[in-house]
Amino acid sequence: MFDSLSDKLQIAFDGLKKQGRLTDKDVERAAREIRLALLEADVNFKVVKQFVDSVKQRALGVEVLGSLTPAQQFIKIVNEELTALMGSATTKLTFSPRPPTLIMMVGLQGSGKTTACGKLANFLLAQGKSPGLVAGDVYRPAAIDQLKTLGQQLGVPVYDEGDQADPVDIAKHGVRWAQEKGRDVLIIDTAGRLHIDEKLMDELVHIRHAVKPHNILLVLDAMTGQDAVNVALKFQEQVQFDGVVLTKMDGDARGGAALSVRAVTGKPIKFASSGEKLDSFEYFYPDRVASRILGMGDVLTLIEKAERTIDEKKARELEQRLRKSTFTFDDFLEQIQQVRKMGSISSILGMIPGIPSGKLKGMQVDEKAFDKIQAVIFSMTPEERSHPELISGSRRRRIAAGSGTNIHTINQLLTQFKQVQKMMKQLGSGRVPKNPFQMFGNSS
Amino acid sequence: MSHDWSEVFLGVSADSVIQTPEEIQKVRGGWIAQLRDGLAKSRKALQQQFASVLFDRFDESLWERIEEALIYADVGVETTVSIVEALEAEADKGAIKDSASLIAELRRITTLHFCQADTRIDVAHSPAVILVVGVNGTGKTTTIGKIAWHLKELGKEPLLVAGDTFRAAAIEQLVEWGRRVGCEVVRHERGGDPGAVVYDGIAAAEARKADVVIIDTAGRLHTQVNLMKELEKVRRVIGKRLPGAPHETLLSIDATTGQNGLIQARMFKEAVELSGVVLTKMDGTAKGGIALAVSHELDLPIKLIGTGERLESLQPFDAADFTALLFDDSLGPSV
Numbered sequence: 001m002f003d004s005l006s007d008k009l010q011i012a013f014d015g016l017k018k019q020g021r022l023t024d025k026d027v028e029r030a031a032r033e034i035r036l037a038l039l040e041a042d043v044n045f046k047v048v049k050q051f052v053d054s055v056k057q058r059a060l061g062v063e064v065l066g067s068l069t070p071a072q073q074f075i076k077i078v079n080e081e082l083t084a085l086m087g088s089a090t091t092k093l094t095f096s097p098r099p100p101t102l103i104m105m106v107g108l109q110g111s112g113k114t115t116a117c118g119k120l121a122n123f124l125l126a127q128g129k130s131p132g133l134v135a136g137d138v139y140r141p142a143a144i145d146q147l148k149t150l151g152q153q154l155g156v157p158v159y160d161e162g163d164q165a166d167p168v169d170i171a172k173h174g175v176r177w178a179q180e181k182g183r184d185v186l187i188i189d190t191a192g193r194l195h196i197d198e199k200l201m202d203e204l205v206h207i208r209h210a211v212k213p214h215n216i217l218l219v220l221d222a223m224t225g226q227d228a229v230n231v232a233l234k235f236q237e238q239v240q241f242d243g244v245v246l247t248k249m250d251g252d253a254r255g256g257a258a259l260s261v262r263a264v265t266g267k268p269i270k271f272a273s274s275g276e277k278l279d280s281f282e283y284f285y286p287d288r289v290a291s292r293i294l295g296m297g298d299v300l301t302l303i304e305k306a307e308r309t310i311d312e313k314k315a316r317e318l319e320q321r322l323r324k325s326t327f328t329f330d331d332f333l334e335q336i337q338q339v340r341k342m343g344s345i346s347s348i349l350g351m352i353p354g355i356p357s358g359k360l361k362g363m364q365v366d367e368k369a370f371d372k373i374q375a376v377i378f379s380m381t382p383e384e385r386s387h388p389e390l391i392s393g394s395r396r397r398r399i400a401a402g403s404g405t406n407i408h409t410i411n412q413l414l415t416q417f418k419q420v421q422k423m424m425k426q427l428g429s430g431r432v433p434k435n436p437f438q439m440f441g442n443s444s
Numbered sequence: 445m446s447h448d449w450s451e452v453f454l455g456v457s458a459d460s461v462i463q464t465p466e467e468i469q470k471v472r473g474g475w476i477a478q479l480r481d482g483l484a485k486s487r488k489a490l491q492q493q494f495a496s497v498l499f500d501r502f503d504e505s506l507w508e509r510i511e512e513a514l515i516y517a518d519v520g521v522e523t524t525v526s527i528v529e530a531l532e533a534e535a536d537k538g539a540i541k542d543s544a545s546l547i548a549e550l551r552r553i554t555t556l557h558f559c560q561a562d563t564r565i566d567v568a569h570s571p572a573v574i575l576v577v578g579v580n581g582t583g584k585t586t587t588i589g590k591i592a593w594h595l596k597e598l599g600k601e602p603l604l605v606a607g608d609t610f611r612a613a614a615i616e617q618l619v620e621w622g623r624r625v626g627c628e629v630v631r632h633e634r635g636g637d638p639g640a641v642v643y644d645g646i647a648a649a650e651a652r653k654a655d656v657v658i659i660d661t662a663g664r665l666h667t668q669v670n671l672m673k674e675l676e677k678v679r680r681v682i683g684k685r686l687p688g689a690p691h692e693t694l695l696s697i698d699a700t701t702g703q704n705g706l707i708q709a710r711m712f713k714e715a716v717e718l719s720g721v722v723l724t725k726m727d728g729t730a731k732g733g734i735a736l737a738v739s740h741e742l743d744l745p746i747k748l749i750g751t752g753e754r755l756e757s758l759q760p761f762d763a764a765d766f767t768a769l770l771f772d773d774s775l776g777p778s779v
């Protein structure tokens with residue numbers, strides 16, 4: 001496992017003085033590190049070869065800019081090349097002017113199609129669409145039940161004909177059903193299959209001809225290795241998919257398969273799916289996976305997630321209070337809830353550059369700690385919440401009993417709260433602390 | 445040399461196995477032959493004779509080409525380097541004279557890179573307990589169905605425990621496998637405590653004199669701390685209920701997995717003390733070289749190979765066969 005590619009490049013360039021041109025030998029050494037990093041990230045070795053060659057060509061003789069170290073200069077080139085290869089813009093779904101818009105999901109066994117169907121339905125719901133689902137996996141035991149359960153959870157209707165019907169018929173009837181029910185988007189789940197299973201690949205072709213989906217999405221596990229290229233090429237040849245859903249992105253796989261698939265098929269990665277919660281599904285930002293593959297963190301996603309989640313009005317109210325420096329337990333509670341809405345704390349930490357996923361383990365925050373904090377705050381009276389200084393010894397005991405914790409926990413929380421209060425005051429005065437997550441440092 | 449099914453389980457005596465001549469023939473043919481049969485047609489178009497591509501020139505780039513072949517098989521950089529270095533050392537000693545001796549040495553060294561521990565599944569307890577763990581979608585539930593079927597064929601009575609109380613319809617899926625195998629499935633409601641159903645499962649096995657308890661668990665990413673803790677707890681519950689159990693803790697790894705498989709295995713091993721690995725989906729085009737990396741770097745035996753979605757699509761692991769396949773026909777770089 002590599003720690004940080006940036007560190008390794010730094011070492012590779014150690015001998016080089018701060019400025020000057022990158023020489024043959026420097027570039028060769030740096031290219032070796034890049035090659036290894038990409039191979040460890042599961043980028044197909046042929047793709048790696050081509051990629052490294054083009055980076056080498058660009059890097060040779062490049063003037064190192066005054067403000068950058070040679071290593072940084074090289075990373076910049078690598079990052080630009082990677083981004084160019086991944087494509088720069090997010091590509092969205094195609095919506096048909098004549099609903100229902102049809103989306104067919106295809107892929108290998110166990111890649112996460114059924115879960116992705118549920119998540120995509122949820123994603124569309126949030127966009128104001130009224131999706132429907134079609135249970136086309138008649139082979140895997142209980143696959144239909146699984147989709148129906150997801151549909152129920154989301155309040156999205158599911159069309160199925162049991163596991164004895166022909167998937168082609170199910171898809172055809174499903175479209176009619178969607179028209180009748182006024183569903184404007186229809187997501188068709190299909191059974192997982194091997195790309196070399198001719199019979200089952202033919203079945204997909206038949207479904208495609210029968211219903212002519214507006215979008216065919218290949219569902220690909222982010223952990224896939226070198227074989228991703230064979231899989232993608234076969235699916236492209238037979239079913240001609242339009243884009244990729246990259247799943248299990250909440251793991252620590254670098255996701256190099258995304259790069260390989262993009263490089264050999266030219267098809268964009270459209271969605272990234274992470275986690276088993278139905279709302280962990282989002283558009284894929286191609287430029288960002290570049291830094292993930294290289295182990296450089298994903299600052300942009302983090303920032304955007306934070307922006308999207310934290311309600312602007314509430315933020316303004318909070319700011320006003322900060323000005324008056326009356327940060328209360330109610331505010332604290334709200335903060336915690338906002339942060340939790342952003343997703344699991346550990347997934348957020350994973351996106352901060354400089355924290356290699358391997359080292360994350362010790363840093364992970366026990367999400368249960370938040371439940372505990374919430375329970376404690378709920379056991380306070382409104383007066384106590386807004387005037388924490390009132391919380392005396394006897395009140396502490398009462399709160400401990402009420403929240404099922406102990407005095408020690410209450411004391412700890414009060415100390416922690418004071419720290420946050422202090423930090424908030426700094427924020428209010430415009431002095432932003434370096435690490436915005438330090439307020440959670442104590443709860444791990 | 446391939447193993448017979450009767451040799452796969454420790455605690456199943458060979459004479460309890462009634463085999464027809466056809467069955468014996470099928471098993472003796474080895475799984476590699478079966479795999480090849482199944483794949484021959486689809487592979488033909490892409491097939492390249494690995495040996496001829498790799499060894500046509502005996503020159504400086506030879507080592508690099510061998511490296512590439514291993515990387516292409518998902519063996520990963522570390523194990524690849526180790527194999528190639530060992531091979532180079534043999535070459536320096538003069539052991540490699542031509543492409544035939546090169547291939548032979550490469551195979552021998554690679555085979556030796558697998559963990560040499562016992563690859564048998566220990567069911568010599570009553571009841572024996574097998575816990576199956578792994579990342580989402582790697583084939584845990586299916587593998588359990590297959591193991592149960594094979595045990596039943598060998599005259600043992602399996603009992604399945606629906607320890608995945610989390611995923612939608614996971615219980616129904618295991619129940620369906622139980623129906624196909626014709627064995628009992630102990631289940632609770634979805635959302636229940638996995639520890640509780642495991643506890644009941646072992647009790648039921650004792651009460652009904654089942655021979656082997658096979659426990660399904662929810663798929664989880666090794667990065668999910670809470671879920672990994674839950675798994676540790678499940679293991680503790682088993683040990684408390686039946687001292688010495690689980691007798692096998694198998695990690696299922698999908699053959700298409702890349703280098704992340706190594707991290708997965710490391711984390712699961714830390715959490716629940718794995719006894720071996722089941723490599724699933726070897727019926728695809730992935731070479732499954734990650735199994736070699738896992739076996740070599742973490743000292744874990746590969747015990748079984750999943751080769752399809754049917755009850756019988758499970759094969760004993762054999763390092764020499766596996767290595768042969770690794771270096772046999774190659775889909776080749778189709779980029």
Ligand SMILES: Nc1nc2c(ncn2[C@@H]2O[C@H](COP(=O)(O)OP(=O)(O)OP(=O)(O)O)[C@@H](O)[C@H]2O)c(=O)[nH]1
Nearest residue numbers: 109110580581582583584585586663725750751752
């Ligand atoms: N081709 C092939 N498919 C397999 C094999 N083993 C399992 N599968 C398929 O892979 C998919 C996932 O298998 P499951 O057994 O449900 O995997 P799991 O690990 O229990 O999944 P979760 O419980 O959801 O984490 C199913 O479609 C299986 O039919 C195999 O050896 N070959």
Ligand SMILES: [Mg+2]
Nearest residue numbers: 584585608614
């Ligand atoms: Mg399962």
